[in-house]
Amino acid sequence: PSVRPPPRHSSARPGHPVPLPGGHGLSPCLFQVIRDYSTPPNEELSRDLVARLKPYISFLTQCRPLSASMGNAIKYLKKEISALPSTLREEEAKGKLQGSIDGYVREKIHLAAEAISKYAFEKISDRDVILVYGCSSLVNRTLCEAHANGRAFRVIVVDSRPRLEGRDTLRRLVREGIRCTYVMITAISYVLPEVSKVLLGAHALLANGSVMSQVGTSQIALVSKAYNVPVLVCCETYKFCERVQTDSFVSNELDDPDDLIVPGKGGAQLHGWKENSSLRLLNLVYDVTPPELVDLVITDLGMIPCTSVPVVLRVKNVEQ
């Protein structure tokens, strides 16, 4: 009996690494995999299952390069599988694994979001003007809860092409009744003088303290620094990554270059770019913000400066 490959899940869809973080989409699939798994005779569960997972992971990687959070989740699962005592029967083993996946999701994702929201709430005061960029589920949740708890603040939503994710954020915030302004990233120097703090989401935090996030984030951090506006990054610990990157190009993801073409009136300028041999369009998904531009990282472990990321990683490794 073979396990059918897991369905292509939401985080493999190009366009939304952040609203549904890798762990979210991946865990139900892994859950399904384990449920449908049955040990072939003469094999040990722990070793065989790990081997089974390999082709699925490579399939996912083919669809879309794994994000840091997904990598962490898979590492955690593999560790759990290998740690299973061989005395357990198959059913018990499967149940234990499923329980640990559930626990992972609950702790690292949902409870972490709550904790971060609570910490961030202390940082938001009345009559604040908060700038947010793109769409981050953490930041949205923080703002909505702060508003529900009675803080009076204003939000400026910054958006950029080609994804225009800011519109999602705008929709959610306006539905809650928060006063919002919507600008494009080209207008940040116009609005920054009246901004009191900047709240950003992250895709991953690298071991040297850099923040890897949606392309455009480093711009915002840079200009905010120039205007002396504090930059706060919200990130759960499961997104902490052992990699080190000093620039945005060394490893990044490429998105569809045709998205960059503006469907303007009178025909887009770049329509025939493929025919032109010396022209290439580059649509990057992520960019890296150096740690000097970030003032504070809010995690489920508390509020830490950027440079403490390696400490957290070390502590996590020791725990595991």
Add this chain to the structure above:
Amino acid sequence: PRVLLPLANVAMIDYTLEFLTATGVEETFVFCCWKSAEIKEHLHKSKWCHRTSPNKVRIVTSDLYRSLGDVLRDVDAKSLVRSDFLLVSGDVVSNINVSAALEEHRMRRKLDKNVSVMTMIFKESSPGHRARCQEDDIILAMDSTTNRVLHYQRTQELKRFRFPMSLFQSNIETVEVRHDLLDCHISICSPQVAELFTDNFDYQTRDDFVRGLLVNEEVLGNQIHMHVTAEEYGARVSNLLMYEAVCSDIIRRWVYPMTPEMNFTDDETQSYTHSKHNIYRGAEVSLGHGSVLDENVLIGQGTVIGSNCSITNSVIGQNCKIGDEVILDGAFLWNGVHVADHVEIRQSIICDEAEVKERVTLNPHCVLTSQVVVGPNITLLEGTVISLHSPDEEEEDDDEFSDDSGVNKEENKVKLKGYNKAEVGSEGRGYLWKAEDENEAEEEEQRQSLWGLTLNPEEESETESDLSLGSEQPDSRTASPLLDDIKVFQNEVLGTLQRGEEENISCDNLVLEINSLKYAYNIGLKEVMQVLSKVVMEFPLQQLDTELDPQHYCVLLIPLLKNWSPVFKNYIKRASDHLDALSAIEEFFLEHDGLHTSIAKVLMTFYQLEILAEEMILFWFSQRDASDKGRQLRKNQQLQKFIQWLKEAEEESSEGDQD
């Protein structure tokens, strides 16, 4: 006059003329009917009548214009336009570039040999949007490949609509039913439009024209097309709610490039500086300590604002004086307004030189007209209108609608009457304005009909509520001399119907004859309705002098009704018409007691011929203010059975619709 009312401190007609000039119009005719001297003066002083203006403005005045139809008939009579023209009402604010639509219109006419008569311009706007006028709301069916209008209907806040099946069964494959359109009241018309108005002299508004054209399409072959714009702005200020919406839109720069700081009228007193959050300040504005201009505020020149005020979403005119601790949210203050300390004004309009004393609170949708004073320590309820015209002074005709430049005349009378302190406060000056028609108007309609009552329509503007009030006013005022006319009219109608019966004249011709009689004797639509019903009901009695029994009567009457049902349907369109017809029928039966028993059959026939609608019949039946005899009539057995059947039928049909 209505078109000189300020929208963000600029008269409405300036916006319209700027729109026309910007879109390339080179000659404009402005048709005025009321207060035309003021309009003329304003236009002559403005840049439009300057020698170097790219748009030549000609003003045509006449007191006889009662509707858009009259204006267009005049246009045809005087042959003022020979080519395609743009038909716009004087209160349209827009930045639409009409040349694209005009090109399409011209192409269509060239290709199809002048079949397309008019192109209407609409703006895409989701249902329920703030800038969609409730009165004007329409739903229409169009052919999306050719942009031809197939069916046009006002929604009038109904939830269900009927579309004729022929709409969907015709050869056209791409029929779209759209409810997301806002009527900009801008139309590109061909010269045939003026001719068609002359031919059909009962067309009063553009609506009549559109509906008439769509109905008579097979006969005349004329078509109406439309052009939809999604990105540009166009709206008509037809009532107070629209006034608010369009004013806010102008301040929020939706009508770019006609923004306040552009000062497109080149008026020196109107130069504003634009700052963050849409704050526009005129010259010499002084702002007190601690006052906050939150967002979307326009302040005119020379205004003085006290300390600790909070102003947002408001327009303040020139030379106003605002005291301390004032809260203005959605307030529209015109020139020279004085507001004392500790006042709260929300979503209200305060006209020229009015005064609001201390500690007054104005709830949303209040209107204070010119030179009104509202006393200290009073709270005005929502929707209050205070004006210097006492509601009892109805016997004067035109003076009633004069604006308050004629206040001196009023003062004499006023000193005799005094003001009601409870309404306007101890130092107040003004009267509470109550709308005259309390029957069908809901709150919003009342406010809208307020515009219709106080300010008569001018130029090429006309709303439906104006039409109904306008045509009723002259009748009620000059009721006595007309009674003879009505008698004569009735006889004439009778004669027409007799001839129609004998010579088998078609119903369209009958309608034409009745219309001509209506104009000849200057009868209002309501009267025509009643007389027609009465005459038809009495028709069988004329044939034989003896008293008929009900059976015989029905036998004679029903074929007549069948023959003449198109005539009825032509006149019975609105809800009030149904009720008029029903009351006329009721009167007839009250006069002829012996025929009581046939009332049910008669009503049944009316209902089956779809002349009267079931809701109207039920409504009439349930009216409580019937006289004794009326009540007795209603107790008639057969009538009650009929009503019962109607109710059940209505439920069944509504269930059927839900399937």
